[in-house]
Amino acid sequence: MKEFDYLRAHDVSSALALLDSDPSARFLAGGTNLVDLMKTGVERPARLVDIRRLPLDRIEATEDSGLRIGATVTNSDLAAHPEVRRRYPALSQAVLAGASGQLRNMATVGGNLLQRTRCGYFADVTSPCNKRVPGSGCPAVEGVHHNHAILGATEHCVATNPSDMGVALAAFDAVVSYETTDGPGEIPFSEFYLPVGDTPHLETSLPPGALITGVTLPATPTAANSRYRKVRERASYAFANGSIAAALDVCDGVVSDVRLAFGAVAPRPWRARTAERMLTGAPVEAGAFAAAADAELADARPLPHNAYKVTLMRNFMVAVLTELAEETAR
Missing domain, CATH: 3.30.43.10 (Uridine Diphospho-n-acetylenolpyruvylglucosamine Reductase, domain 2)
Incomplete structure (x- = not known):
């Protein structure tokens, strides 16, 4: 070192x-x-x-009944917070699914959002990698890519974002707050991660020298009926092959509100807006869920060894929404 x-x-x-x-x-x-x-x-x-001692370790209610989560709040404290568990259960579940207790005790909210991809070529300094050395190439395209992106990638980079927490934050329209020497600012979560394009080494829209100070969750009643589910290659803690954060509100057998985000399938947490639009006002049934999933995944561009993710995410979305629908009917 x-x-x-x-x-x-x-x-x-x-x-x-x-x-x-x-x-x-x-x-x-x-x-x-x-x-x-x-x-x-x-x-x-x-x-x-070292910013661990900065006064950014609180979870507080906002004036509009949302929650503000400080950047140095640990993952353990976030997952255990009673208001997070009650109002945004998918977020608590995502954090618990993300790592062991020892890691959650150390890892922070701000750091989680800035963690780098777990692509093996990125982590190996003897390999070319456009994310690490711009212009050097992306060997994963022709190499080992069974757990790489099927959405939003380009020939310049097919790595995925590893965050579980970020998937839930994407579903709930979080806003990232930051400070620079020029003053404070905010970025909607939907704009926080940059498209890959031909510059995969540029990962977020944070200004140079910025310090993340917190994340704000707006009041989202639908989020109280939410769930995070994750598929991984072993039962112990591992990065996802595919994950989903979903929230559902039903009125008279029709979807009145739905929030959906996918993980481990794109270079950033993937908000499934096409599926959301199709489902809003649709009947609560497996056929509607499947059609919405197919529409969301229509633009998937899998590589030879990760095409399984298309079927995985389709079936996963149907299963999780069906579980949520059954809960609302009780």
């Missing part, structure tokens, strides 16, 4: 100043992803700015 300076910030302004004085510096909170990447040589910061 390359030698680095370690500095601890005690307020947001000092954290920003420390990063601003060294463009190669990185913020450090839980370090569950960053430190691993430093060990393998993918990340080589000359300075780490």
Whole structure:
């Protein structure tokens, strides 16, 4: 591991100043992803700015009955919070599905949103990778890609976003707050991750030197009847082959509101807006769920070894929505 300076910030302004004085510096909170990447040589910061003690570790109600989650709230505290479990259960379930208790105790909300892909070529500094070395190529296209993207990818990068938490945040229209030396700002979650295009190394729309300070969840009554489900290759903690965050509201046998997002199928958490539009006002039945899933996945462009994800996500969406519909009927 390359030698680095370690500095601890005690307020947001000092954290920003420390990063601003060294463009190669990185913020450090839980370090569950960053430190691993430093060990393998993918990340080589000359300075780490520890932000763990900043006053960003609270979950509070907003004036419009939503929730604001501080950037240094741990995954464990987020999953266990009674208001998260009551009003956004899919978010709590997503966090619990994402990692072991030891990792959840360290990992933070802000860090979770900025974690890097788990593509093996990205993690191997001896391999080319457009995300790590722009212009070097994407060997996954012709190589090992059984767990790579089927939606939103390009020939420049077919890696997936690894976040479970992000899938639920996408479904519930979260907003990311940040601070820079120029002042505060906000980014709707739908705009937080950039399209791959031909610049996969540019992953988020955060301004240079920005510090994520929190995530706001708007009041979403439908989210109280929500679920997060994940398929993985082993029963213990592993990254998803496919996942879904779904919320459903039914009135007189018709879908009155639905929220859907997919994970592990795209370079960012995938909001299934085509399926949502088709289902709103549709009868609550498996046939309608399947037709909406087919429409959402019509633009899928699988590679030779990950075409199974199309069938997986279709069946997964039907199954989860059917479970939610049965719950609303009780």
